[in-house]
Amino acid sequence: MSFGTGTTGVYPIAATPFHPDGRLDLDGVDRLTDFYQDAGATGMTILGIMGEAQKLEPEESRAIARRVVARSRVPVVVGVSAPGFAAMRSLARDAMDAGAAGVMVAPAPHLRSDEQIAAYFAQAVEAIGPDVPWALQDYPLTLSVILSVPVIARIMAEHPSCVMLKAEDWPGLEKLTALRKLQADGTLRPFSILTANGGIFLDFEPERGSDGAMTGYAFPDMLVELIDLHARGERDAAHDLFDAHLPLIRYEQQPGVGLSVRKYVLMRRGVIGSDVQRKPGPALSATGRAEVDYLLERLARKDARAAL
Structure with missing residues (x-):
């Protein structure tokens, strides 16, 4: 399945469903996979930050990747970021062998200088293999790494082999314009840009100049x-639709509880059976759930x- 410099559309960042006791819910993985595809997604991204990848056992990550790739009708990108390159290499190779379209790599949080960043990604590409298509994740708000x-x-x-930028700097609109200007004047090669940040600037x-979205808002449709x-x-219709959803998008952007909100809405939509996060992870209070319910009621109008 195609995943390259011309990728467009919507690649939802998938949540990882768990049973109430914290066990991985593979049937829920199937329902989520179908849900994203039925919503019209052109691809899927799994095992990202929203997918609680850092809380999974290595074999759980592999099981999810194999399950989604086997079921999906659209390209699947697998997040392989890890503290060490051995784990990154292992998951990337397993995912690609299973039929993934590519992988996503984020910078390690300790990187500071441009030279450190460049050296890190050179080693990452060496680890996963220069033949593996990959997306570069630019997420300084969470990772504390500035990619200029x-x-x-x-x-x-x-x-x-880097075919996509997952752009989620904030503010990032001028950055998009600067990158597209470099491409327009021929000093930067083509690559796809999908944006994230919960859709807050969509x-x-x-x-x-973005080519689409790669984010986890609970209404991928x-x-x-x-x-x-x-x-x-x-334009006006696009902004009207965005404005209607903005209160819920904004509510999802709260640090710490944002994933709780998304999982709760996905549960309300009947996609996952439980909104539990694997520990450590905050849960929505009764008041928080009531607020989300109120936002959904208003949005339904x-x-x-x-x-x-």
Whole structure:
């Protein structure tokens, strides 16, 4: 399945469902896989930060990757970021052998200088293999690593196997414009840019040159519609749809409890059986759940998908 420099559309970041006692829910993995595809996703990204990858046993990560790849009709990108390159290499090879379309790699949180960042990704590409297509995750708000436009350009120049930038800097609109300007004048090779940050800036990112979204908002079907509206040039309709969902998108952006909100909405939508996170992880309070319910009720007045 295709995953390359021309990738467009919506690649939802998948949650990882667990049973109430914390065990991995593989039947829930199947339902989520179907849900994202039925929502119109052009691909899927699994084992990211939202997927609680750091809380999984290595064999659990492999089991999820194999299960999703076997079931999916769209390209699957597997997050392989790890503290060490041996674990990164092992998961990447296993995922690609299972039929994954590519992998996603984030910078290690300890990196500071551009030289450290460049050296890290050179070693990462050596570990996973230069023939493996991969997405570069730029997420300084969580990872505390600043990928400047020049260092992104350097990584892209040095590693042709990097086919996508997952852009989730904040603010990031000017960064998108700067990267696309370099590509337009021929000083930077083509690559796909999908944006994240929970969709909080998806009202303007396509206008700045993004190719779509790679984020975990609990209404991926809305994300698909939004990207399609932008592609058709229906600016006002796209902004109207975004504005209707913005209160819930904003509520999901709360540090710490954001994943709890997403899992709760996915449970309310009937996609997963439990909204539990694997420990350590916060749960929504009764008041928090009531607030989300209220936001869904208000959203349902404008978007029937929220009438749960």
